[in-house]
Structures are given as structure tokens and as C-alpha cells.
Amino acid sequence: MSEGEEQVSVDDDQQSIQERLQAGTHKSVFRDKSLVEPDTIIDENRIVGRDDQLDDIITYLRPSIQGDRPPNMLLYGPSGTGKSLIINAVCEQIVEISDSNGQRFGVVEINCQTIKSHDRAVYKLVETAADSIGIDPGVPRKGISTDEKLDRLYELINDNFDSVIIILDEIDLLHGRRRGTDEEPAYSRLLYQLSRAEKLGKIEGCVSVAALTNDPGFMEDLDGRAESSFNPQDVAFPDYDANQLRSILRRRRDAFREDALKEDVIPLIAAFAAQSHGDARKAIDLFRKAGEIANRNDADVVTEPHARNAQEEFEKDRTLTQIEGLSTQKKLSLYATAAVQVYADEDIDSVPGTVGFAVYEYLTDLLDTDEKSRDTYLRYMNELDTYGMVTSERRSRGFGRGVHKEYTFTDDPDVVAETLREDSRLSDLEADEDLVRSVVNAQVADFLSK
Ligand SMILES: Nc1ncnc2c1ncn2[C@@H]1O[C@H](COP(=O)(O)OP(=O)(O)OP(=O)(O)O)[C@@H](O)[C@H]1O
Numbered sequence: 001m002s003e004g005e006e007q008v009s010v011d012d013d014q015q016s017i018q019e020r021l022q023a024g025t026h027k028s029v030f031r032d033k034s035l036v037e038p039d040t041i042i043d044e045n046r047i048v049g050r051d052d053q054l055d056d057i058i059t060y061l062r063p064s065i066q067g068d069r070p071p072n073m074l075l076y077g078p079s080g081t082g083k084s085l086i087i088n089a090v091c092e093q094i095v096e097i098s099d100s101n102g103q104r105f106g107v108v109e110i111n112c113q114t115i116k117s118h119d120r121a122v123y124k125l126v127e128t129a130a131d132s133i134g135i136d137p138g139v140p141r142k143g144i145s146t147d148e149k150l151d152r153l154y155e156l157i158n159d160n161f162d163s164v165i166i167i168l169d170e171i172d173l174l175h176g177r178r179r180g181t182d183e184e185p186a187y188s189r190l191l192y193q194l195s196r197a198e199k200l201g202k203i204e205g206c207v208s209v210a211a212l213t214n215d216p217g218f219m220e221d222l223d224g225r226a227e228s229s230f231n232p233q234d235v236a237f238p239d240y241d242a243n244q245l246r247s248i249l250r251r252r253r254d255a256f257r258e259d260a261l262k263e264d265v266i267p268l269i270a271a272f273a274a275q276s277h278g279d280a281r282k283a284i285d286l287f288r289k290a291g292e293i294a295n296r297n298d299a300d301v302v303t304e305p306h307a308r309n310a311q312e313e314f315e316k317d318r319t320l321t322q323i324e325g326l327s328t329q330k331k332l333s334l335y336a337t338a339a340v341q342v343y344a345d346e347d348i349d350s351v352p353g354t355v356g357f358a359v360y361e362y363l364t365d366l367l368d369t370d371e372k373s374r375d376t377y378l379r380y381m382n383e384l385d386t387y388g389m390v391t392s393e394r395r396s397r398g399f400g401r402g403v404h405k406e407y408t409f410t411d412d413p414d415v416v417a418e419t420l421r422e423d424s425r426l427s428d429l430e431a432d433e434d435l436v437r438s439v440v441n442a443q444v445a446d447f448l449s450k
Pocket of ligand 1: 037038039042048050077078079082084169248281
């Protein structure tokens with residue numbers, strides 16, 4: 001061997017890449033994974049617990065198969081409560097009935113979440129309508145006015161449909177307004193224009209608009225003239241309870257092989273999802289994740305620990321996404337508050353702002369960073385409350401002690417603290433764990449003794 005040449009030992013037992021790849025192809029626990037994928041449109045026989053909403057929407061949309069104009073609708077409720085599922089399920093059947101009656105019923109649906117302006121929303125409607133017809137939009141995205149795009153939308157509708165429903169998902173997120181103006185938000189303008197198009201003779205057939213939102217107060221934010229021309233029928237979508245979530249999951253049980261799912265998995269996942277406002281999307285995501293974790297571990301059966309791991313991963317992902325966007329000072333305020341909950345020996349169910357701030361002050365010294373005032377700390381915590389990361393409550397701990405703010409965590413405070421320490425500016429705190437623990441306990445004792 002020449003000088004400097006590295007001696008590489010050859011291990012005869014080492015597996016080839018092919019052997020290692022094949023070792024990973026353990027029999028999957030899934031039979032039809034698409035049933036637990038987020039974007040799959042499920043058959044109507046898998047829909048559970050939304051009878052009232054189905055009844056209402058069927059009643060409102062029935063006129064479209066009778067050649068009449070259906071009312072506009074506002075579907076509101078927390079995320080994952082079936083708004084999009086139910087309206088689409090009804091529309092799908094109307095399309096089928098209309099087809100067999102020789103009528104042309106069109107569904108033009110856009111999600112407003114990533115659309116930044118009124119002009120973009122109008123163009124997206126043109127693009128989506130053209131796509132459903134199978135032709136080009138026929139107008140450029142830039143270089144013409146929004147009115148010209150709107151005219152193109154009306155033209156596409158008039159040429160191709162007798163009746164149309166325009167579904168605007170996440171309507172409240174369409175905030176945009178033209179730069180330098182204080183005109184009404186884009187959702188107000190769009191709803192006003194679309195709901196007047198028929199009256200103004202711009203659309204010859206019947207058009208109705210269904211707006212979907214998580215915000216129950218959406219109509220209060222609407223400009224007066226948009227409110228009166230949109231004038232919708234409301235359909236409320238409440239949270240699911242654990243029983244309903246169990247039934248939703250059971251109807252998708254065939255996503256898994258028959259013998260590949262332990263009985264206690266569905267109730268456990270339904271309970272996890274019910275804790276966070278009864279979100280069916282979360283339940284289905286956890287169901288899929290539990291299966292993926294079982295597969296990764298080469299397990300033949302999905303069991304309770306896989307479901308628990310799925311819930312932990314889910315919380316961590318969500319917490320991470322929320323935390324990543326915070327400034328260092330907000331992270332530090334949140335960390336100080338979480339540390340109280342994590343390290344306190346005393347069993348406290350919420351963190352008094354006074355204690356959180358005292359720990360925050362200590363941490364800024366320890367990390368040698370700027371120290372903000374108590375008011376700023378409380379303001380940051382308020383903001384974190386509006387993001388849904390903590391819940392704050394005014395409390396009084398006994399006679400003569402005045403009222404103060406206390407915080408509880410939406411997610412597991414251990415996961416929050418651990419995720420925050422992944423920021424390089426906070427990572428040193430891991431080594432100082434004992435110090436932080438003793439400061440927390442001294443502050444809690446001091447607070448409780450007063
Ligand atoms: N009643 C139900 N029965 C079966 N599956 C449901 C039910 N409700 C919701 N789901 C499923 O949960 C997921 C989320 O539902 P959907 O998209 O309709 O919620 P959403 O209320 O529109 O949520 P968002 O406000 O976040 O858009 C979908 O995969 C859907 O199939």
C-alpha cells in the first residue's frame with residue numbers, strides 16, 4: 001500500500017444497496033392508502049354526522065335542477081369540519097342530474113388562501129372556469145384590466161353553462177387591496193361583483209356564490225353594499241365530537257389491511273383529534289401517520305404506540321411551523337413561560353404572568369441578550385394568545401391579591417420548549433437546565449407565598 005493510501009476494510013457481511021432497499025419493502029399495513037390521503041374526494045357513503053348541513057345545502061341548491069336561481073350561501077365553522085366536503089358532494093350530484101337532464105351546471109371553485117389581490121382572484125376564476133370547460137383562459141394574466149378579466153369570466157359562463165355555482169373557499173383570507181388606496185378588502189369587492197352579475201344582466205343563466213370561512217364573524221367585516229347584495233343563507237359547521245370522529249375513521253377502516261389495525265387505535269386517534277376542536281382532517285392525518293410509522297418500524301399491525309407517536313409528530317410539526325416565524329424576543333418570552341410549566345415541582349395548571357416575566361428576565365441575563373419591559377413581555381404573550389399558542393385568562397389567586405394574567409399552553413409545553421431550543425440562539429439553555437429549574441421553583445414559591 002502506498003504512503004497516504006487509506007486502508008478500507010471490506011466487510012463481507014455488508015448488505016448491497018439492492019438488499020437494503022428490498023429489506024425496506026416490508027408488507028405495508030395499507031390496503032388503499034388513498035382513503036386517508038388529505039385530498040381524496042370520498043364517496044358519499046363515507047360521510048358521517050353532517051345530516052343537517054347536507055339537508056340545508058340540498059334544499060338551497062335544489063332550485064338549480066329546476067331551472068331557478070339558488071340563494072347565495074355562507075358556510076362557516078372551524079377547519080376540518082366538512083364545509084368543502086359537503087358542498088362538493090352536493091354539487092357533484094347536481095352535475096350528474098343536470099347532465100342527464102341535458103342541462104349544463106357548472107362548478108367553479110377556488111381557494112383564496114394564497115391569492116393576494118382581487119385581480120388575481122378574478123383571474124383564478126377565469127382560469128378555473130376555462131379549465132373545467134377544457135379550453136384556454138383566452139385572456140392574459142397581466143396587461144389587461146380586472147374588468148376585462150371579469151367580462152371574460154361572464155363570457156365563459158354564458159357560453160357554457162345554464163346555471164353555475166361559484167365556491168370561494170377560505171374567503172376571509174382574500175384581504176388584498178390596491179397599493180396606496182384604502183378601498184374595501186378584496187373579498188368585499190369580489191362578493192359584491194359576483195352577486196350582482198345576474199341582476200346587472202352580465203350573466204344570463206343562474207349564478208349563486210358559496211363562501212366558505214372559518215371566521216364566524218365574517219359577515220360583520222363585510223362592506224355594507226357587499227353584505228346586502230351577497231345576503232347569504234348561513235350554514236354552520238360545528239366541531240365533531242369524539243364519537244363522530246370515531247365513525248368517520250371507521251368508515252375509512254378499509255384504508256388498512258383487514259388484520260393490520262388494533263382495535264384501540266381508532267378510539268385513541270378520535271380522542272386526540274377531538275381535543276383540538278374536533279377536526280376531521282387532523283383525525284384522518286393521524287390515522288395515516290400512524291400507519292406510516294408502523295410501516296417505518298416494519299410492524300405488521302398498527303398499534304396504540306404508533307398512534308401516540310403520530311400525535312407527537314403532529315404536535316411537533318405544527319408547533320415547529322408556528323414557532324419558526326417568531327422573533328427571538330417572542331421565542332424567549334414563550335420559552336420562559338413554557339419553562340415554568342415544565343420545571344415547576346408544584347403542580348400548576350397555568351403560568352402566572354409575574355412568574356413567566358421573572359424567568360424571562362433571568363434568561364435574558366443568562367443569554368446576555370436585550371431585556372424588554374414587563375409590558376412588552378405581556379404584549380408578546382397576548383400576541384401568542386391570538387396565534388392560538390397559549391390561552392390567557394385573568395385570575396385572582398385569593399383575597400386581596402388583585403387580578404393578573406395566567407397562561408396555559410395549547411400544545412404540550414415540553415414539546416414547545418424542546419422545539420424552541422432548536423433555535424441556535426436558545427440552544428445553550430439545554431446545558432443550563434438545572435439553573436433554570438431552580439430559578440423557576442424559587443419564583444413559583446415566591447409567588448405562592450405572597
Ligand atoms: N363528516 C365527514 N365525514 C367524513 N369525512 C369527513 C367529514 N368531514 C370532514 N371529513 C374529511 O376531513 C377532511 C377535511 O374536510 P373539509 O376539507 O371538508 O373541511 P373544511 O371544513 O372545508 O376545512 P377548512 O376550513 O380547513 O377548509 C377531508 O379529508 C374530508 O374528507
